[in-house]
Amino acid sequence: GIELKNLNFDGEIASYLLNPSESKYDMLNLLNQYSGINTSGIDADDKNGIAALYVQKLDDIKRNMLTEINKHGMNELFEKIEMPLIEVLSSMECLGFKVDAQILHDIGFELSEEIDKLTGEIYDIAGSEFNINSPKQLGVILFEKLNLPVIKKTKTGYSTDAEVLEELSDKHEIVDKIINYRQLVKLKSTYTDGLISCIGKDGRIHSSFNQTVTATGRISSTEPNLQNIPIKMEQGRRIRKAFVPENDEYVIISGDYSQIELRVLAHISQDKSLINSFVNNEDIHRRTASEVFGIPMDEVTPLQRSRAKAVNFGIIYGQSDYGLSKELKISRKEAKSYIDNYFKRYSGVKDYLDSAILDAKDKGYVTTLMNRIRYIPEINSTNKNVKKFGERLAMNTPIQGSAADIIKIAMVKVYSRIKKEKLKSRLILQVHDELIVEAYKNEIDYMKQLIKSEMENAVKLSVPLVVDINVGNNWYEAK
DNA sequence: TCCGTCACGCACGTC
């Protein structure tokens, strides 16, 4: 019942923009960095004293922070994006997402039955009962009792992750059952039972959205995390059927950016070929396959397209030939040839990625479209692995972070139009490249148009931004 | 000795 008004400065957020890698933005920290006073004598447990001092020094802190923000050209990012976003996120938290507990219970019950059945079968095959959830105990069964080959080790013992199990699957009948068991237990514990326990008295789930957690500018979601609800596998995807509108006067509308990160890459690199692909609205992975494998677009096989897709992902992450070879289960040499071919055909991308690394080296940080910064100290490490990691950060952060800038702009615009036009529809969720609106039925067509145009026109790039809109009676259907 | 709390590593869900 209380409306937030006249928010114009938030010290935590200002400080986050000045260094998004910091783990805490508490008052003692801010005093220490921006008030100009010496905080070494302050007792960290004296919360009241710190708060009093913070308020006393607030004018200085604010002025110093704004000076720094100004120096980095982040005025617009701060004033027009992050500050207005506070109210948007607050609204999304308060509204929440209605969840049908019965659907989750039903799915949970099915999962329990299957888990029990698998558990019995696994015990029978193993010849003994043990805790399948314990990697330690599972390791003993697989690698000591059944004598399966050890593929990989962790700090503490045998690795039993999905990649390892995949490789062992044709060596012993127990392995597939364990893979299956793991999937089902994940669904049940995290998504069925986990989500049910988060449903509020109003029948809705109210996640927390944190604006100062990620180093790239993305927002994060906790208690529960609504940004990792299953979608890839049909079995898990059904969880989304439980996310429903308030009542039959509403529907769920989802608007998601098509290939936003590759479009951002096309824009910031100004690579001619990549820009051309998007301007001509081509199937981007098919085009990449055609370039990397040197064949016409209409001769690209499904396998080639899927490999090209992995190459595109790899480019965004700054992935090495080693990383790509593992991803595609091909030799390092073959992976290297894919990447080399890619950079030959998209030389603008290569030049840009090199320049991002140079930026990180001589300025110490990289920036996004809206001048958001991230320091990359790792890049000067004498440890080769740490240095390589820093290089990947330098390549990935401007891409991931610019995409985050763009959807934040869209969120502020969608939210303020809904508010100004007194619409009954409401923005309830963001999942990095997707916005979800609980839309009043009379407003469906209007909202589809509103979401699409505000998202697509959030910024002007050298390539079009394309948004796909879907409507349904639950989150599952709105895809 | 028992029990609760905590930090950590591992595994895995999303974009």
Next chain:
DNA sequence: GACGTACGTGACGGAG
């Protein structure tokens, strides 16, 4: 590349 959560495990400390 960016996250958050569940679970098992081992260390720790207070209560009995």
